[in-house]
Amino acid sequence: MSKGFLLLLLHCHLPFVRHPDHPRFLEEDWLFEGISETYLPLLRILERLREERVSVKLTVSISPTLLSMLSDELLQERYARHLERLLELAGKETERTRSQPHFNRLAWMYLDLVTRNYEQFTRKYGRNLIPHLAKLEKVGVVELITSAATHAYLPLLEKYPQAVDAQIGLAVQMHEKHLGSRPRGIWLPECGYYPGLETFLKKHGLEYFFVDTHGILYADRRPSYGNYAPIVCENGVAAFARDPEASRAVWSAEEGYPGDISYREFYRDIGYDLPLEYIRPYIHEGDVRINTGIKYYAITGPGDRKKPYNREEAMKKVEEHSENFIYSRRNQVERIGGLMDRPPLIVAPFDAELFGHWWFEGPEWLESLLKKIDRGQNDLQLTTPLEYLLLFRENQVATPSFSSWGNKGYSEVWLSGSNDWIYRHVHKAVERMKRLAKLFVSTNGVRRRALNQATRELLLMQASDWAFIMKTGTTVPYAVGRVREHVHNFNRIYDSLLTNQLDLAWLTGLEARNNIFPDVDYRIFS
Amino acid sequence: MTRERLSSLPLDELKIIAARYKIETDGDLDKDSLIGLLLDYFTDLREEREEFNNSLVRGEEKKYEVSMDEEIERPSQGVEPYSIPKKYDETQITALVRDPTWAYAYWEINKSQLCEIKRGSKFGGLRLRVHDITDVEYDGTNSNSHFDIPIKSKDDHWYIHLPKPGSIYVLELIYLKNRKPCLLVRSNTIRTPRGCMAAADGETRRNPHVDRLLSMAAQVHRVPYPSSDSIPHRVSVD
Numbered sequence: 105m106s107k108g109f110l111l112l113l114l115h116c117h118l119p120f121v122r123h124p125d126h127p128r129f130l131e132e133d134w135l136f137e138g139i140s141e142t143y144l145p146l147l148r149i150l151e152r153l154r155e156e157r158v159s160v161k162l163t164v165s166i167s168p169t170l171l172s173m174l175s176d177e178l179l180q181e182r183y184a185r186h187l188e189r190l191l192e193l194a195g196k197e198t199e200r201t202r203s204q205p206h207f208n209r210l211a212w213m214y215l216d217l218v219t220r221n222y223e224q225f226t227r228k229y230g231r232n233l234i235p236h237l238a239k240l241e242k243v244g245v246v247e248l249i250t251s252a253a254t255h256a257y258l259p260l261l262e263k264y265p266q267a268v269d270a271q272i273g274l275a276v277q278m279h280e281k282h283l284g285s286r287p288r289g290i291w292l293p294e295c296g297y298y299p300g301l302e303t304f305l306k307k308h309g310l311e312y313f314f315v316d317t318h319g320i321l322y323a324d325r326r327p328s329y330g331n332y333a334p335i336v337c338e339n340g341v342a343a344f345a346r347d348p349e350a351s352r353a354v355w356s357a358e359e360g361y362p363g364d365i366s367y368r369e370f371y372r373d374i375g376y377d378l379p380l381e382y383i384r385p386y387i388h389e390g391d392v393r394i395n396t397g398i399k400y401y402a403i404t405g406p407g408d409r410k411k412p413y414n415r416e417e418a419m420k421k422v423e424e425h426s427e428n429f430i431y432s433r434r435n436q437v438e439r440i441g442g443l444m445d446r447p448p449l450i451v452a453p454f455d456a457e458l459f460g461h462w463w464f465e466g467p468e469w470l471e472s473l474l475k476k477i478d479r480g481q482n483d484l485q486l487t488t489p490l491e492y493l494l495l496f497r498e499n500q501v502a503t504p505s506f507s508s509w510g511n512k513g514y515s516e517v518w519l520s521g522s523n524d525w526i527y528r529h530v531h532k533a534v535e536r537m538k539r540l541a542k543l544f545v546s547t548n549g550v551r552r553r554a555l556n557q558a559t560r561e562l563l564l565m566q567a568s569d570w571a572f573i574m575k576t577g578t579t580v581p582y583a584v585g586r587v588r589e590h591v592h593n594f595n596r597i598y599d600s601l602l603t604n605q606l607d608l609a610w611l612t613g614l615e616a617r618n619n620i621f622p623d624v625d626y627r628i629f630s
Numbered sequence: 631m632t633r634e635r636l637s638s639l640p641l642d643e644l645k646i647i648a649a650r651y652k653i654e655t656d657g658d659l660d661k662d663s664l665i666g667l668l669l670d671y672f673t674d675l676r677e678e679r680e681e682f683n684n685s686l687v688r689g690e691e692k693k694y695e696v697s698m699d700e701e702i703e704r705p706s707q708g709v710e711p712y713s714i715p716k717k718y719d720e721t722q723i724t725a726l727v728r729d730p731t732w733a734y735a736y737w738e739i740n741k742s743q744l745c746e747i748k749r750g751s752k753f754g755g756l757r758l759r760v761h762d763i764t765d766v767e768y769d770g771t772n773s774n775s776h777f778d779i780p781i782k783s784k785d786d787h788w789y790i791h792l793p794k795p796g797s798i799y800v801l802e803l804i805y806l807k808n809r810k811p812c813l814l815v816r817s818n819t820i821r822t823p824r825g826c827m828a829a830a831d832g833e834t835r836r837n838p839h840v841d842r843l844l845s846m847a848a849q850v851h852r853v854p855y856p857s858s859d860s861i862p863h864r865v866s867v868d
Contacts, residue, residue: 118693133696260726263818299821317851321844326828328837330847348851355685370692376632391638394696440846443839455690462692506727506823511684514729514823524787527726528736532718569694576687577675578694585712592712 106447106485108437109492110477111344112470113314113453115291116143117167117255119569119586120620124178130388131582133395135173136186139233140397141460143174144221145467147236150245153471158478160245161486164237164456165291167251168278169567171234172620175282180231187222190396193386194218197374197398200382206412207400213415214398238283247488249289250279250310253621257518257568259298259506260527264534269304270559270628271566276308278621289313289489291453293568294518295346295509299324302337302503312342312489314453315504318513320345322505332440332448334492335502342493343504349436350452353429354463361425362463365403366417369410370462372401399464422465426472434484449492522580523571529591533562534629536598541630544601553615554606555626558597560618565590593618636665644668717786723803725817730795730825736787737803739814744783747805747814754806756781760790763819764797770813773800796824 118138123129153160173179194215201207229236241248252258253274261267272290279287289312290305297315305313312334320331320343327335331345354360361367375387375396387394401410402418433450440448459466477486487495510517519527537558544555565587573583593614600606636644641661648655648664653671655664723737735758747753758781761773779788792799801817827844837843 130696134694137696138693263724263726317847318853321847321851321853322824322827324828326830326840326844328840328843330843331851332843332847352685355689360685380634391635393632393635440843443837443843443846445837455686455693457693458689462689506821509686511687512729515726516728517687519726519728519734524734524736527724528718528738528787529714531724572687572690573694576691576694578691588712588714591714595714 107441107483108433108447109449109485109487110350110433111163111449111451111487111489111492112161113163113165113291113451114146114456114459115165115251115453116170116456117165117251117293118170118173118457119567120169120173120254120564120618122173122176122179122617122619124617128182128388130392130394131579132179132182133186135179136183137395137397137461138457139174139183139225140187140190140218140221141464142457142467143233144224145460146456146470147233147240148220148224149467149471150240151236153474154240154243154245158475159486160474160478161488161491162246162474163249163289163488164246165249165251165289166237166279166283167255167293168253168275168282169255169620171278171282174233176619184222184226184231187218187225189386190218191215191222193396194398196382206414210400210413210415211398234282241283241285247289247490248279248283248287249291249489250275250287251291252293253278254563254567255293255569256563256566257294257296257508257515257571258292258301259296259508259515260518261530261534261566262298262300264531265304266538266629267534267566268301269307270563272304272308272310273628274563274621274624276310281623294572295319295507296515296518296568297343297504297508298506299503302339302341302343305341306339310341312344312493314344314346314451316507316509316513317345317348319343319504319507320502322507323502324505325500325502327502328500329444329446329448330440332444332450333446333496334449334489334499335504336499337503338501342489342499344449344451344489345504346453346509347436347450350429350433350450351454353432354452354454354458361421361429361469362458362466363403364421364425365405366414366421367403368399368413368418368464369401369403370399370464372399372410374398374400418465419468422468422472426469426476429473430476430480430484437484446496449487517575518568518571520575522577523574526565526571526574526587529587530562530565533565533591533594533598536594537562537626537629540598540601541626544626545630550606550608550611551601552626554597554601554611556624557611557615557618558594558601559624559626559629560620561590561594561597561614563624564618564620565594590618633665633669636668637661721803721815723801723815723817725799725801725820727820727822728789730823731792733790733792733799733801733820733822734787735790735801735817737815737817738786739783739803743814747807747812748783752808754809756783756785757804757806757811758788758790759802759804759811760792761800761802762794762797763800764794766798768800768819770816778804792822795822795826797822 118134121131197211198215201211240246252271256271258268290310292313295316297319317331320327334342334344336342373395375394400413402413404410437448570583570587574580644664717738719740721740721743726734728734758779759776761776763773798821800819803814804811
């Protein structure tokens with residue numbers, strides 16, 4: 105048996121952003137950047153590794169919200185247009201930099217990247233990534249798990265079991281609908297767990313979930329293996345804990361690999377660097393400069409003076425850093441192994457969007473890591489949650505502590521002065537939804553449509569992203585506007601149903617705009 | 631927010647933005663100086679946030695960054711306002727756990743009910759009463775202990791510092807009449823996490839190396855490995 109196991113998890117999620125009323129909308133770029141810089145490169149890498157017969161075992165969680173957007177025809181069309189604009193810009197860049205050989209090589213690199221994305225997305229995948237992800241699960245490369253329906257931060261919904269149940273139940277349904285099989289595990293949004301949550305997980309057939317390190321360290325019983333093995337709740341659902349050492353190597357702004365001076369600098373994008381007259385067609389209307397993804401400088405060090413990005417140097421660092429990660433994990437296993445009567449398990453979960461977007465070289469690092477582990481000694485082996493639980497059927501029974509992976513380990517990120525105002529409205533909407541589901545036990549026609557749309561608005565307002573953004577300050581007006589929009593829409597539907605004065609035209613427009621989960625049934629709240 | 635973007639806005643709009651963010655300015659400040667002030671403010675704000683956020687949060691927030699230009703809402707931005715109620719005019723109180731020693735409560739008192747209880751001269755004010763009901767079947771009278779937070783009728787939320795982690799609490803909105811407490815409404819029960827490792831038990835002791843293992847895990851996670859199990863401490867999640 106291996107001396108130690110490594111469980112790599114990538115969590116893929118973006119909030120539902122779809123604005124058909126506008127020809128282009130800034131926040132839709134979250135999705136387009138995610139596809140271009142993370143999802144397509146990762147799929148390419150996993151498919152390539154499969155063809156090269158590299159043994160890969162990766163756990164990938166994909167939120168139902170992201171599944172909805174990836175399968176939405178409008179967003180697929182817009183992404184294709186986005187790529188076409190980028191192709192044009194990348195082509196122009198190869199001309200503009202013709203007299204600067206170093207930058208010109210990089211311009212050709214970007215043109216090649218965008219071309220590959222375009223070919224892959226439009227021809228190979230027919231604009232839909234999802235079936236190709238499902239294929240990777242069928243051939244054993246990935247274990248696909250779900251996350252809450254609209255990525256709600258569940259501890260702050262604890263008072264409303266139906267709301268929690270709806271988030272979990274719908275997630276399982278959507279996962280099966282899009283990917284062809286029921287998920288057996290779940291990535292809790294933000295690792296937000298509270299004792300008792302496992303009841304809902306078990307109800308919907310989920311066998312395991314993930315918590316932050318102290319979720320297990322502070323469990324109701326002292327864990328015999330620390331965070332180096334899962335624990336099992338009284339009802340049999342297993343909890344795996346994030347390993348902080350493995351995470352720090354990648355996540356840490358001070359110590360992590362992404363901060364290496366040879367890697368590409370995120371904030372030197374031509375969307376900001378080049379004159380408006382040149383870049384205007386490729387940024388947003390009103391001359392709102394945006395990231396284009398085309399960047400020519402390396403991190404270099406603190407301060408504004410940056411050296412040109414050197415791809416060969418960066419790739420050497422990728423090799424070094426993947427080697428270092430394995431070396432460090434082997435050391436970890438060596439240190440811990442003697443203190444356990446089974447091989448330690450190191451759980452290393454990451455937001456997928458870190459790879460390729462924030463850390464441009466991230467996907468290549470992952471590829472290098474997977475190859476090295478495959479070629480290496482059997483002292484460190486990749487595993488997935490199900491594989492581990494099959495190998496080790498007996499695990500300590502304990503209930504994790506309420507916990508999250510947010511700053512300070514609990515709910516402060518999602519419950520602070522900047523965002524606490526949300527919950528009064530979200531909770532009231534849940535109460536009202538329950539009332540509606542009770543009043544209209546069975547109905548059809550327009551009323552049913554209204555009830556289902558109310559359910560969508562309720563789910564959309566619950567996305568943890570809004571509170572997160574309000575706290576961290578990236579696009580606060582947008583996040584505030586989204587919560588207000590969904591609360592407003594929900595309340596309008598609620599009032600209309602109670603007074604029997606539904607505005608059909610308005611409802612139809614709303615259904616067309618906020619069309620997440622088309623088959624949702626409001627009775628999940630009954 | 632970039633200098634270029636701010637430079638494209640008229641001076642009046644810049645002044646409104648400065649006022650919204652409570653940035654102190656002299657009345658006669660020219661446009662360049664005002665832009666400088668705003669940029670400094672946003673840079674400081676960003677650095678403050680970065681300092682607060684752990685690595686995971688800092689990493690996660692990057693996926694929401696597409697432009698540095700829309701950190702602020704322009705006064706003239708055509709975002710359709712969505713009206714939502716300030717209140718729902720129902721008497722209720724909800725408690726949410728934030729961490730081992732902090733809870734958040736929000737509440738509302740129905741307008742007519744508030745008028746009713748304030749009528750006459752015997753009204754002695756409102757209180758938020760916090761009951762420790764750990765290991766108790768609470769019947770309204772038998773909490774282990776309680777403390778009061780005086781509140782005003784315009785207050786509708788509060789962050790409450792709780793005395794003990796790993797405990798169960800319930801909150802009550804009460805008013806004083808003839809100096810006697812009268813219950814308006816009671817909250818849901820909340821349970822705060824212990825915030826530290828549980829005591830060793832038989833199963834843990836079966837692993838002879840468990841202390842070393844847990845000490846190592848705690849060190850890596852940057853939390854103390856306490857000899858006493860009742861010391862709560864902050865988790866450094868990085």
